[in-house]
Amino acid sequence: MSSLKSISNVFFLHGIFLFFALYHGFAYSVETDQFKAEVKRLEVLKDSNLTSAIEQLLKFQPLLNELSIKDKLVYFQLLSEMYVDQSQYTEGKRIANQGLQLAKQLASPSIKITQLLYTRGFAVESLGDIASATEDYKKGLEVAESLHNKAYIAYGLINLGAVYYLTDDYQRSLVILNDAFNIAAQTSDEELKGSVTSELGILYSYLKQDEQSTRYYLDSYNHFKKAGKLLFAHNSLHNIAIHHHANGRYQQAIRVFQTIIDESKTVHDNQLMYGVYSGMAWAHVDKEDSNPDVGYEYLLKAQKYLDFTEQHGAVLQFYMNQAFILFELKRYDETLASIAKAEEIFLSEENLTTIQSKNYVSLLNLRANTFFEQKTFKKAYELKSSVMLQIEAEDEKEDTLSIEKVRLNLESEQADLRNKMLQSQKSLNEAALSEVKLANEEQNIYLMVSALVALAFAWLLVKLLQSQKKLKVATSIDPLTGTANRRSLMHKGNKVFSLALNKKIAFSVLMIDIDKFKRINDQLGHSVGDQVLIQIAELGLTMMRKTDIFGRFGGEEFIVFLPKTSLHQAIDIANRLRRSIDEKVWQIVGLDLVTISVGVAAMQEGTSTDLASLIKKADEQLYCAKAQGRNRVCG
Template sequence: MTPRPTARPRTAGHRIAIGFALLLSLLSGAAAASGDVELSVDAAFRQLEDAELVGSYEDYRRAFKALGERLDANDAAQQERYRRLGCWMQPEQSLDQINTAIDNATQWINRAMARDDRLGQADYLLCRGWFEEIAGNYKPALRDYEAALAVAEGAEDRRLIADALSARGELLALQGDLAQALSDLQVAHQMYHLIGNRYWTAYTLSMVANTYRRMGDFDRAKELLQEVIEIYAKRDDKESADSTRFMLALTYDDLGEYDAAYAIYRDMLAQESQQGLERAKLGTYIAIADNRLRAGDVAAATEALDRAEPLLDPSLDALNLALWKLFKANQLVAVGDHTSALQLLIEAEPVVAEQDQHRYLAWIQKLKAEVLGQLGRWQTAYQALSEYQRTHEMLLEKLRDQTSTRMRIEFDAARKDAENRALKSERDVRQAKLQYLEERKRWQGLLLACSVVILFTLALLAVRQWRRSHRLRHLAMTDELTGLPNRRSIYQSGKETLAQCRAEGDDFSLLVFDVDYFKRINDTWGHEIGDRVLQKISDAAASCLRKHDVLGRTGGEEFLVTLPSADLESASDVAQRLCETIADIDLRDVADNLSVSVSVGVAQCQKGDSDFSHLINRADNALYRAKDRGRNCVALDPEST
């Protein structure tokens, strides 16, 4: 796979497409012997394919054209190799050009299949997938990447396997499947490193960093991106460094360092304006609008959105257009134009939903609920808020799953690294033994010493891996702030306890409660005080429970209590005791004039409950009834009475 021929098409909050490390020079000089000419052409091919020399994209195109003029028209192998390069060099400035590129790639795929050229087939599949991705056709693109991976694996070509994993990983990350994306990109990064491809090794490391950013590990992403920028700086590869700086700016936005991000966006916008990169400018303007809205600078966000509007192409940039409408709606809300904002949100929502951009979908649904409320359309606002809550809960669950998977992937990577080191040590031992046979007794002592060191090292690695595995499992099942079981843990134990109670014919109930007006506490006293309040509530709630009851934090200010062997009356007593105890918490050591209360929903398991989640839904409904009654009270699920 050659460097992908596009000027960085971007959308705010998601990935930057490929920045190119490019070829400057082709071989020159007097004509040489036939063998030397062939070697020179082969070297030029490798430089283009591996992106090992640096220059602008136009330099790359000129080098590609110059190489074509030097090829032997009768050499079928050279012509096919050149055609594979040319697939990636097709123009892609309009939807018509992209569709033409897709059609051409399809023809080349069919020809490669007819002559059983598996390497060509894999490369053309990747090329077609890339143009499908540029056009926003993500499902066909993913199918092509996966087909290319299968062909490359069948041909046992490590370079094409790495290319396919890298392409699939980027697309999966864009679509939100971050765990699988991280796995693909890490394997691709390792394979590029093993085959010695420096450009793609650095590039996939930047994609790994961007995936960590999407997972919420911003500090890790920042560290890796700065490492990649240093690599490109040493290669004097400014274009690739700038692409990576854009990802770093997105990371600064996520860290709340808005001015640092804004400085990078402005610098890149100046370069893009100078070079006439209109599509790149569109993505940068939208990123600036996002950045300025987060920073509260509505005037600068408005200017960026106005400058981006003429650059929008609905046929080519559907997602960019939808994001522009989202940010424009946000800006209109800030100036009080709720009617216009609502129309833009309605137009943007289906596009964002279709492209599985759930984070932006949640933003749209929440903002739409607020706008509808401002317009007095309360019933529709409630529906929008319910949709937002479902999307938000799905995002939280997905993030927890991805975090757990990421920990497992990192653990497996560390284990494989230890295994590789052990294998290398074993090879060293075998070489030492061969040398021992040649030099006899002189190396006997050295071999024994090496064996002892290796065994000791392996033992230390095994102990370290066991400890890390134990620690990771504990972290994955525990809420960091309160020390209580987290959502995954309390759901797992609740399902098991419910199954046991049903098997024994015993009662089972649960409580769902959350903190009343908790957002007001955060807004008034700050998030640090809010965290201390949650810790106080956790301690007080735990003191109210029976011996076998289990308390867990399910997210934000929400908690869940499982009550084995408890009918509705017993559960109601526990809930009332919990409600009163929390209302009596002394918070003077936290903040002056601060008090707290909770609303509690109670539900008892019935025969009609299909599973644990159904019982939680009934308890949630009871919780909403408690809030409707004025909060700081207990409400029973009507199906349980």
Template sequence: MSNKFTFNYVKISYLVFFLFLLNICEVVASEVLNKARFDQFVAEIEQLKDNNPSKAFHELEKQIIHIHLLSIEQQLVFYKLQTELFVEQARYQQAQEIADEALKLARELSTPSIVTTELLYARGFSHESLGDYTSAREDYLNGFEIANSLKNQKFVATGLINLGALDYLMEKFDRALIMFNDALAIANKIQDSELLGFINTELGILYDYLNQKEKSLTFYQKAKQHYLDAGKNQYAYNTMRNIAQHYSSIEQYEKAIEAYKEVLADIDKISNNELIASVYVGLAWAHARKKNKNPEASYQYMRMASNYIEDAEQADIPINHALNQAYLFFELARFEDALLALDKASEYMEPYQNSNHRAVANNAKLDLLYLKGELHYQLKQYKKASDAQNALIEFVTHLLKKSNVDEVEDLRMRYESQQADIEKQLLQQKESVQALMLSETQRTVESRQWFIVFFGIVALMLGWILIKIASGQRKLLHATRTDSLTGVANRRHIIEQVEKAFLAATQQGTPLSLFMVDVDDFKKINDQCGHKVGDQVLTRIALIGQALMRETDTFGRYGGEEFIAVLPGVASTQVNTIAERLRKQVAESRWKHNSSATVTLSIGVVSLNQGNYTSSQALLKKADQLLYKAKHQGKDKVFCDE
């Protein structure tokens, strides 16, 4: 009996041990990432990205130790997934770091890969979100060029959308619309739901900027449905937030609250804290402004929002949140709390006063000074209220002078009388405020109300005059510098820029390059297709050329079918690449009048180096000669200064 028991015990022990080993093997097989199961792993992560981003991120983190087992192409895909998840979580610095490493690895590929385009787009969006538009445009253009060379229509369209979004952020709405329309045509042709969601979202934002609310809402609703059809739930939540904000902007607060709550119903599935914070802020404002106000709900929602912005990386988010808090407290008559929130906003603004985010800080400062004046007045701190209002007026005047001092010198005489009127009104404003302050403690409630009305009217008049003059200056300046057909710099302005850049380069000993562009056989295009098509060709070339330029560069129409690009600080080794990129992109473009037609460019490139040219005119003349050589050596060429 004892032997039988021992025998059975041994058998059971072996069986348990065998099952244990089998289980271990299964765990190892399921957990260790390798080439064989990589495609399946990617499919699983893509699905988790849409439904459970946190789990997707966790799975990637677990497998990072096995990445050396993968091929270079597979490693790039792995890094791309990581980068995209960081972006979707608004962790832009980390997204940049991963993308940087991946793009270094991509150089080892023998042929271009569309994954490289995806990495460039993701890094570009990180740059854009952190306010570095120049780096963002460079990444978007590089990604677009790869997609174009691989004839991948989806990512060509994505590149156009990215570039268009940058344009509307810089208030170049006409260029953004051209980009978006081209992208929409591709999206409709290939019927990709995710791409259709993307383009409709951006069109919604653009039309919101243009204050065309009905069109904006239509695009948002289409975007939401396309994203849901594509299974891209995270993007759908973002679009639902946009719809809610739209309803708030047209004062339909109950609809806004309903839309915001639809997003929050799936809060556990949302990985982007900034999105959640913006939803809570939206709910706070909707409850504060709806017909039956709910101050307590507003306050609680704003507190909830604060929990989600602590680690925000975008420069404007903590600043705007503090300002939102201050404005909400003001509306709820919690004036002391509002002042504390303004102090917080001021603290957040400080690092950005002299950085790439200066515009963010300037806009915030305008809001801060205005609200500070209102708050001090409500608290009967009239001296502080006056100081804040005077500071606001001085700051507005400073911004206007600073933005126009270099640009409107040639228009200054036209506005001297109007500027004198402004100074007079500023003086009167200050005198009126001081006079009112001296007797404020003896005023009745009625006289204080009169003070508000009077002060408000004068401030509004002053603001209106300042805006009118600034607007007039900008419009006239734009008209005198811009080619009416293409929207780029005209001949007069381009010559001024060449002279200015030449003088700076010779004085500072820095490089300067420029290239002259001519459209090959342009007369044939006009003769065979008509002048309307010819104008469209010139406009498209101008758009492509302008998109290749940095903030410090100038691309303009020199006359007829000729263009010039001026690139300060760019050496001969770099400018050739840029000119070749322009030639290639135009040659590979598809034209609406004839999809099989080809438009080519001849380009003459010249660089200033160690005093090799004595004047800007000599530089232009040499570029023209090199352009002539390119024409006579077969056209569709870039001819460089040796």
């Protein structure tokens, strides 16, 4: 009996173990199947209700241990992507790191590794770490290439193309994004096509190619709509609105921004909505019937979304926007407070890009203008002088970079030309050696061919010299007005100043500024502002002598160097120019009157030892003319 009882106990225990094992396996299977089905549903849901999708995906967190490694990677990849889409970049980065740690247990590469690397890369890029983002994009691209996955190869190229235009490497960006475009064109993936055309639109916007930029933005919007990606489609609409604004089409920009606001009642992205309301603010400030009060209301609406986005640079952009709009509202103390907050962020950056440097100079210029409006002229003048030096340094840097690129291209062309000529010469020499015994007639033909080659080389040399001449002209002429640019002005000015100083002859400087030029741009558009600059430049050139040096110093400022001209004579010249502009009949709708203010300074023996000091004196006199009510000459 005891043995039978013992046997029955063993069978009973085995039965219990078998029951639990079967039950656990069944439960595991149900959970796995449920998870896979839920993932498919959530991938659709996140395009319409991102917050709800995240909440529902997080319910699977307690069951993670029951899932396979591949399913866990799906979980981490989808969750990190959702957080990034919601602009929660720190959390997105953390979840992606968890997924990448788990991926180390895989026996072979998976496309999920690429997706996690791209997601982490975008998160750190948005947090301002461009170098780490680039590294992640390259690693992800390597995995995609090893798996021959065309779609994710294209996404990797798109990510890198964006990084390159953000770091001013436009040529490399263009090549890489075009490669991605060609890959996307071979697929039926509308989301992929939308992504690459969106980035091309941004790149062409940087390159000032407005028509191409608009075309790509519209293509991007249509592709995302077809793919059912409303959030991404809204990003494309946002780019279109910004493009309208940049080209002075403020009402069109407002309509597009409003479309995004209306459609985003069911689905929205904090980062995007911040940009939309900021855009609305500026459109209302810049439109013809400018309304800074309404603009500021929209900016405060934008601020509500600022706390929910970790986008690098968003806080800085807000304070800059706030400072400029407060200036328009004549709330000058608050303007200076916002400038101080923005400047603190600028100074915390290690290396500023070209665009960031220009924005910083604009901020300093705003502070100088604010001091001027507060009647603290000394502070305004000192800061304005500093701003001028920084602008000159930036212009010099841009000119150098531009010349360097063209120079490298020319050197490359020259190297190719030399190689071709050497190859040609080598062929001719070999032919001459093998045919040394030919008759005189054949030798004459050879000589004629040699002469033709020499003529061709001479022609190429002439074309190269012409190209170099055109390059020299291009780097010394302001492209809008056709007058000398700042670089050329300073080069020529220093020469004539040194000559005047050595020979002890008279020399004067006129510093000219168009009064209330920003109002012309804001009310009538930048195209009208450009016409004003062009016509004033034409008028100035006709009134100057051949020996005078006239050109655009920057923005709405012109400068004139007057050799053999005393202070009294320079003031007369300045007044003649001022009256001519004041009395000019403008054939532009909405533009009745344009005036200028002029500061005059003359070289005085023993006091003026360099041109920069003399320009500084003329600029000081220009501030004097502005302070006395504009449309004046001070000297």
